[in-house]
Amino acid sequence: MSLIIKMDTIKTEEHLRKSIPYIMNKRKTDGLCFSNAGITPEQILDTFFLTKQMHPTHGTRQGYHFKFSFSKDETIAPEDALSFIREWVEEYLGDRYDYACSVHKDRDHMHMHLVFNSVARNGGKYRYEKGDWEKVIRPLTNRLAEKYHTGPLKEKDPALDYSPDYDRKQGTMTGKERVEQDIDQCILESRSYADFKKRLVWDYDYQLREGVSREHGVYLALTPPGKGKAIRTYRLSEGYMPADIDRRIASKTTDRVSVKREKAEKRNTKLDWAMSRNYQFIPYKEMSEYQKAMVRQVLEARRLYQRTGTPLYIHERSVSILRKMKNETKQCGVYVKQRETRKVQKELIKTMQQRRKKQL
Numbered sequence: 001m002s003l004i005i006k007m008d009t010i011k012t013e014e015h016l017r018k019s020i021p022y023i024m025n026k027r028k029t030d031g032l033c034f035s036n037a038g039i040t041p042e043q044i045l046d047t048f049f050l051t052k053q054m055h056p057t058h059g060t061r062q063g064y065h066f067k068f069s070f071s072k073d074e075t076i077a078p079e080d081a082l083s084f085i086r087e088w089v090e091e092y093l094g095d096r097y098d099y100a101c102s103v104h105k106d107r108d109h110m111h112m113h114l115v116f117n118s119v120a121r122n123g124g125k126y127r128y129e130k131g132d133w134e135k136v137i138r139p140l141t142n143r144l145a146e147k148y149h150t151g152p153l154k155e156k157d158p159a160l161d162y163s164p165d166y167d168r169k170q171g172t173m174t175g176k177e178r179v180e181q182d183i184d185q186c187i188l189e190s191r192s193y194a195d196f197k198k199r200l201v202w203d204y205d206y207q208l209r210e211g212v213s214r215e216h217g218v219y220l221a222l223t224p225p226g227k228g229k230a231i232r233t234y235r236l237s238e239g240y241m242p243a244d245i246d247r248r249i250a251s252k253t254t255d256r257v258s259v260k261r262e263k264a265e266k267r268n269t270k271l272d273w274a275m276s277r278n279y280q281f282i283p284y285k286e287m288s289e290y291q292k293a294m295v296r297q298v299l300e301a302r303r304l305y306q307r308t309g310t311p312l313y314i315h316e317r318s319v320s321i322l323r324k325m326k327n328e329t330k331q332c333g334v335y336v337k338q339r340e341t342r343k344v345q346k347e348l349i350k351t352m353q354q355r356r357k358k359q360l
Contacts, residue, residue, distance in 0.1 A: 002071045002151035003141065007128070009228030010063040010115070011207075013049075019065055020044050020100055023113035028104045032082045035100035037117075047098050048117050055123040063118050064126060064228075069111040076150050078105050084148050085112040091140055096120050128229070179224060180236055182206070183245070193246040210242070212295050217285060218242050 010016045021041040024033045037047035048063070068085060070076060076084070081103045089101055099116035118126055141153040182204050189203075190196035200206045205225035212218050216234040220242055223230040233240045239248070287295070 002154045003074075003145060004069050004154050005137065005141065006067040006069070007228065008065045008067075009061050010065055010118075011060050013062055016048065016062040016115075017045060019063065019115050020048075023100060023102045023104075023115055028106045029102045030078070030105065032078055032103040032105075033100065034082065034086050034102070035098075036095060037098035037100065041100075044098070044100050051098055051117055051121055052119050055119050055121075057119055057125050059118075059125065061118045061125075064116055066114040067111060068114070070109055071151060072109045074110065074150055076110065076148055078103050078110065080148050081110055081112055084144055084150075085114060088140060088144055089114055089116075092136070096122070097126065175224070175227075176231065176236055179222060179231055180240060182224075183236075183240055187245060187248050188252070190249055193242070193249060196245060196249060214292075216241070217287075218295070 010019055023029075024041050035044050038044040052062075068088075070081075082101075085101045085103065089099055093099055093116055097116045097120055099114060101112060101114045103110065103112050116126070120126065138153055145152050182200070186196055186200050186204060190199055197208055200222070201208050207223035207230070209221040209230070210218065211221055211232070213234065218241075220233045221230040222233065233242070238244075
């Protein structure tokens, strides 16, 4: 008998809106659900997003999804399983976060689900710190397993964890080494830095984001497939920053691209704008203060354009303000016909002449 825990991140609003109804599905739970944010999935989601509006933060993570799975030979009762997960959540999260948990008994092994908000009720974001597994999660789980007479928590399976630094087994490849290996292979297959980014996303299933640091300059934040935590390239070994990648691609010999392929790429230029730019890298430390400020402004503008970390109501308010300004400019005479302007001009000249005669 044993228990495993799988930890995933929820990165989009759509994913979050589907997660709560899924874990609270009556056909799977038979009513074995609990939440500190409401009773129905709709009420719980409203509470989640209200907390996000009250305490807006940067970033794309919308929540976290933990799955607790018992082995097939476990004999714990469904009601005890719900008490297990409730006690676990109350000790691990308390009332600091909105959450919903449930017990699913529609399979041959019983399992529990926990979905909680990425934003705390008093502000701030949830962070999974290095060492939390050994210091907090393992002792808490094993203490409750002993209380409810179930098997203990199994050794953490790195395939179920979203920390990129966890060693799979002694003597095998770590998460960082795996990312570096994928980057090396992708560089060999790429014709340019723009092509490298597209291949890393499409062929290697990475999530990619560009950022800038005052200390390290331009970097890439890479989330490996099946993981929930990104690793930044300045935390890798030397030679994996964007400038280094661009230099490595440019230095290797490549075959000529056929004319037909060039035409196909030109047709897709507008569609792939964000991933098809050609960059000439300048180390961040060598930039002028003006260039550094412009780099930060461009990345901030991109974040705002994609509405990353911006509450929906602020985005909608901004759109309505822009539309109102557009209508006001039309009413102020931006589109007044030329004949009407001449007519008004003649009337003004005539009025001025009459006032001058009266003064004389």
